Amino acid sequence: MYVLNLIGFPLRLLLPLLASYCEHRPPHTMPRRARNFFIKLTYFFKQFFDPSRRAVDSNGAAPQPCMSAPKQPPIPLSTHATALLSQPATTAPPSLPLVLPAPTTPAPAPRDVEPTIIAPISASSRSPAPVPPPTSTSDSLPPTPSSQPRHFYAREMFHNAQGIIISNSQFIDASHAGSGLERLLKFSMPDAFHDSGARYPPPKCHLGTRNEYIDLITNWALEKSNRKEPILWMHGPFGVGKSAVAQSCAEALESIDKLAATLFFSRSNGDRDDPRRVFTSIAYQIATKCPSFGEIISRRMTEHPALATKSLSKQFEDLLVQPLGQVDIPGSGLEGCVVIIDGLDECRGTAEQCEMIKIIAASVDKHTTPFRWFITSRPEDPIVRTMNSSTISPVCSRVELPVSRAIDHEILVYLTDEFKLIRKDHGFPESWPSEEVLALLVERGAGLWIYVGTIVRFIKDENSLGPEDQLRIVLEFAKDVSGKIGPDNPLAEMDFFYTLIMQRVPPKVRTTVQKILLVHSVLSDDPSYVATALRLSADQLRRACSSIQSVMELQGSDLNSMEIQFYHTSFLDFMKDPQRSKDLCIYSDFLIRCRRELLVWLHEVCSRSTDSEHIVFPLGTVLPEGLSSANHYANVVAWFWGLCEVPEHPLDSQTATSLAELPFKKMLGLLGDHGELGIYDGQARDNLPAEFRDKIIREGRCPIPGCMNTGKVWILGHGENETVPRQWETLGFELENNQGLRNGKCICGAQIRRGRRPISARIARVAQFLLNTLP
Ligand SMILES: *[C@@H]1O[C@H](CO)[C@@H](O)[C@H](O)[C@H]1NC(C)=O
Ligand SMILES: *[C@@H]1O[C@H](CO)[C@@H](O)[C@H](O)[C@H]1NC(C)=O
Ligand SMILES: [Zn+2]
DSSP, rough: OHHHHHHHHHHHHHHHHHHHHHHSSOOOOHHHHHHHHHHHHHHHHHHOOOHHHHHHHTOOOOOGGGGGGOSSSOOOHHHHHHHTOHHHHHHHHOSSOOOOOOOOOOOOOTOOOOOGGEEEEOOTTOOOOOOOOOOOTTTTOOOOOOOOOOOOOOOGGGOOSSSEEEEEEEGEEEGGOOHHHHHHTTOOOOSSSSTTTTSSOOOOOOEEEEEEHHHHHHHHHTTTTSOOSSEEEEEEOOTHHHHHHHHHHHHHHHHOOEEEEEEESSOOOSSSSOOOGGHHHHHHHHHOOOHHHHHHHHHHHOGGGGGGGGGGGHHHHIIIIIHTTSSSSHTTTTTOOEEEOOOOOOOOOOOHHHHHHHHHHHHHTTTOOOOEEEEEEEOHHHHHHHHHTTTTTGEEEEEEOOOOGGGHHHHHHHHHHHHHHHHHHTTOEEEOHHHHHHHHHHHHHHHHHHHHHHHHHHHHHSSSSOHOOOHHHHHHHHHHHHHHHHHSSSHHHHHHHHHHHHSSHHHHHHHHHHHHHHHHTTOOEEEEEEEETTOHHHHHHHHHHHHHTTTTEEEESSSSTOOESSOOOOOOOHHHHHHGGGGGSSSSSHHHHHHHHHHHHHHHHHHOOOSTTTTOOOTTTOTTOOOOOOHHHHHHHHHHHHTTTOTTTTOHHHHHHHTTOOOOHHHHHTTTTTOOOEEEOOOOHHHHOOOGGHEEEEEEEHHHHTTTOOOHHHHHHSGOOOOOOETTTEEEEEOOOOOOOOOTBOOSSSSSSSSOOOOHHHHHHHHHHHHOOOO
C-alpha cells in the first residue's frame, strides 16, 4: 500500500511526460538490476492496480475457455417440476422413433460483415422469378396458399422484430448483388406476389363465385363506378375468401394491363409478413413493369444500398414518390394502375399496418403517386379506427365481404365437383353422398369457404379408413356441434372443427404435431430446422404432418426440398390462442412444459459435456445418423431461446429460477462455429419475471478486461456463469461460440486496448525513469 501511494500518484502525473522518454529504453535493454525491479513492480501492480482486472475479479467474469465451467450437476427445477415434466400423458417427448437421416449443415455465414452489406436472403433463392399466372383457374378452390421457409433480415431490419432466430445459412452478402434491381429484390417479398411460385396454386374464386365483388372492384379500378376514392378497402372475417377475390381481381386487372403491383400477406406462411419489405416489393414490381422507372430505381439502389432498410415513410418517398417524379407518367402507362395489398391484418405489427395506410392515404391525397390502392383485411380494430379517421375516410371507399348465404349455391357446386372426384377415385356409386348430406354440408358451411374447404380435405384424408368413414365423422360432428352453437355461426364452428381434427390425431403423435407447430411458429418454418430441433427424420416429419393434412401440407421428398404449407392462417391462429384451442394450444401450458423440458436438457448437456467437440447428451437422446451433436445442440439452444421470446407468454418463476442457474458461459462455449444464430431484441428479457431479469440477461458495460467499449453490451447470466455473447450492434446478440478474440477485437466488437501497454508497463517506465535518475 505504501508503494502504491508513493508511486501511484506521481505515475499519473508523470506518465505523459515519461512516455516518449521510455520509448528509447525498452525493458530488454535495461540493466539487470532495473529489470528485476521492473518484474517485481509489474507483479505488484498486476495484483493491486490493474483496473480491468479488478473489475473482472469483482464479478468473476474473466473470459476463460468454457472447459473450466462448473462441474456441479445442475439443479434445474424443483422435484415437483421434474415430476410434472415426466408425466407421460401430456408431457411426453415426441414418441415417434428417433432414428433419422441428417439434414445438411447450413453453410457458415460470413463473419465480421458490416451490417449494411448483409442483405436478407430473399425467397429468390428458391423461386427467383415470378411464375406466370396459372392458366386453368376453374377448379382452384379451396385455397391452397403455399409457403417458403421463413427468411431473415439484415441487422438493421431487426429494430422492431421480435424473437427472431436466424440461421447462418440465411445470410448472403449483398455486395455480390449485381444491379440495383437485384438488390431491391433481395429486400422484397417475391413469395407474396400474386403470381409467385410459392403461392401456386393461389386461392382463387371458384368458377363463377363472388363475381359481383370482382366486378365491383374492377369497375372501381377503371373508374367506371360511382366510387371515386383512390383507395378501396374490402373487409370481412377470416375465411370468406378475401384473398380469392383479390387474386381474381389481380388476374383480371393484369390482363388489361392495369395492375401495378400486388402483395399477399400471410402470417403463417414463410416470410410474407414483413412491413419493411412492402414498399420495396411494390417498387420492384413497378420497376419490372415500367423500364424507365426500373432504371431510376436501379441507379438509386446502387448508389444508396441502404435505402431499402429505412423507415417506412422514407422508403415510400425514396423508392416510389421520388423516382415516379422523374418518370413520364402519362407515357408510362402507370396512371391509374392498381396496387393490391391483401390481408393487411396479417402484416407484422399493428402500428406498421396503420402507418402504411396513413402513408398511402397521404400520397393519394397529395397525388404523389399515380396509383389506385385496393386493400383487404379483417376488420381488426386498429385498422378500422385508422380507416375511420378524418384524414383517411374521405379518400377511402369501403366494401364488406360478409359471410354470406348468398353463395350457398356456389358452395354446392364446389362440393358436388369435389365429391364427383372422390367417387371416381374410390369407385363409389352415383348416389354417394345423398342430396340431403350435400345440403347439410352447405348448411354447416354457412358461407364460410375455408370451412367447406377444410371439410372436403378432411373427407379426402388418406390417413383414415376412407372417405365414407370420414364423412360419417363430419356428419356426427355437425349434429353434435349444432346442438352446442346453433346454426349460422360458422366462425365458431370452424374452431370446433379444428378441435376435431387435432383430437383425432393419436395422443403420442399429437405431441409431436404440437411441437412441429411450435417450432414452426417460433424458430423457423424450414422443415429441416424443425426436424433437427425435434430429432425427426424426413419420414417421421412427413407422417406427423400428414395426420393434420386437412389443414396443412408438407410438400417435397427430402428435408432440404420440403416445405410446410398451411391452407389458412386461421389454423395457426387457433392453435396459438388458448381461449380457442384450450388444451390443444401450442402456447400456454404446452409452451411452459416445452421450455422446462428443454431447460432440463440444456442443464444436463452442459454438465455432461466438456467442449464443443465432445457434447454429451442425456441418456435416451438418440441422434439420427449424419446429424452432428453440435448441430442438434445448436438448434436446441436456438429453439429454447425462441420459446423464451414468445410475446405475451412470460416465463413462470420456476422456469426463470432454473434459467438463472444455467451455466451460460459454458452453454455458449459448447456451440460450434456454425451453429444457429439468435437475435435478441429485448423480448426474452421482457418475458422474465422482474426479479430475474438482471440475473439472466442485461445490458451493461463490457466486463472483458482491456475492452475499450464505453457503451452497453448484452450480458448473459450472472456470477461465475456470466458471459458476453457476440454482439450485434445495439440490436441484440448472437447465440454462438463466443470464445476467443477476433482480430484483436473483444467479443463485443470493440477494440481491445492495444498499442498502449497495460498499466503495469507504464509503471515499469516510471520505474525505469526513477532508476535512471538515481545517482
Ligand atoms: C367506423 O365507422 C363506421 C361507419 O363508417 C362505424 O360503423 C364504426 O363503428 C366505426 N368504427 C370505429 C372503431 O370507429
Ligand atoms: C452457474 O451454473 C451452475 C451449473 O448450472 C449452477 O450450479 C450455479 O448455481 C450457477 N451459478 C450461479 C451464480 O447461478
Ligand atoms: Zn468488450
